[in-house]
Amino acid sequence: MTKAEKLKSALKETKERRKTQIAKTFCLKLQNLSKTKEEKLLRAFLEAKWLYNWVINQENVFEIDGSKVKKVKVKVGESFEERELTALGSQVMQEIVDRIKDNIKGLAKLKEKGKRAGRLKPKKRVNSIPFKQYGVSYRIDFKKNRIHLQKLGSFRVLGLNQIPPSAELSKAVLVRKPSGYYIYITCFVPKEERTTLEKPVAIDFGVKDRLTLSNGIKIDFEIPESKRLKRLQRELAKKKKGSKNREKTRQKLAREYERIENRRKDAINKIIAFLKLYSMVVFQQDSISSWHKGWFSRAVQYSGIGKLRERLSSSLLPVLEIDRFEPTSRVCCECGAYFENLKLSDRTVFCPECGNQIDRDLNACLVMLRKVSPALRVVGLDRPKLTPAERSASARILGSNPYIRVSYLVEAGSSSSY
Incomplete structure (x- = not known):
């Protein structure tokens, strides 16, 4: 069997194996960094910036072989000086160049679609370095809790116990943050059967109540700017x-921004984990960006609701999106009557046709479920109820985050909360 045939056969086997696997990324933190190791990491990120800025200024970018680049020209003041690349391995440099090529192709596709897209610009800082192949560009010693990076040496890491023994390791990315250095490792693990509540749920996004679910659960979360952040901004x-002194203050400010962002990410992760319990998630394609530009910009910014909607769209959850122009709040969930004079300040709707009185956001959720499919019709007595299993799951998952507030609609106009 020739080399090409062996590669083709191995690729086919990998594709078949991936059908029974799912990709997961685990975050590990580099610990106990000596002054020498920290200097090596700083040098690696500096050389990654040099290589990136040099490549994007070349006319023949797609002809460059990153693994063979030894020296690059760096702008120093008004002139250019030649610098030698000593901290980056050949595979790492090749992956950086491949990233640039992919970015250029992505911009070209945007231009073909008629969208405005410029060109790649030089960077002041590069905060991520790819390590493509496990066993070559990086290795892991699980017994000693160490990871070896090509040309950079061995580092002690925290978090290796997250990776299951059955995981098949793939690429890794070294990331620099204000709080330290992290390595993100992508693994392929066997798919597990997901235990669900065997019922769909609809979500209505809002500003007053961030999320309203079709079973009567209201989820509100907000992580505002801290007093420390405002003080550091003034300093x-x-x-x-x-x-x-300005650089020291800038680093403290970046660390505080990272803390706030981590809190928002944790709140979003908790909500996604709770929604994974349902067999299907239905929501409307609301224009969150227009909310951010309007009067509700601060509320949208503090909650990160736009990121949550993006995560829902791109996650592995079975989701179904309804067109943003479909009427939901203005339609009665019981009889389908249309409300002509409904104002934004009206938080409870009353139908003169059937006498139905219900919370405005809950009504929108029930209308969404009815629009999805006749099989999910939820009018009249078939309206979904909040079960004890859902209540306990929401308390267990969402209650662990102090920034998430959960309330339960008892009847129109009233609620219970914790």
């Missing part, structure tokens, strides 16, 4: 540009 404005 940074008073520091002299280019000074060491």
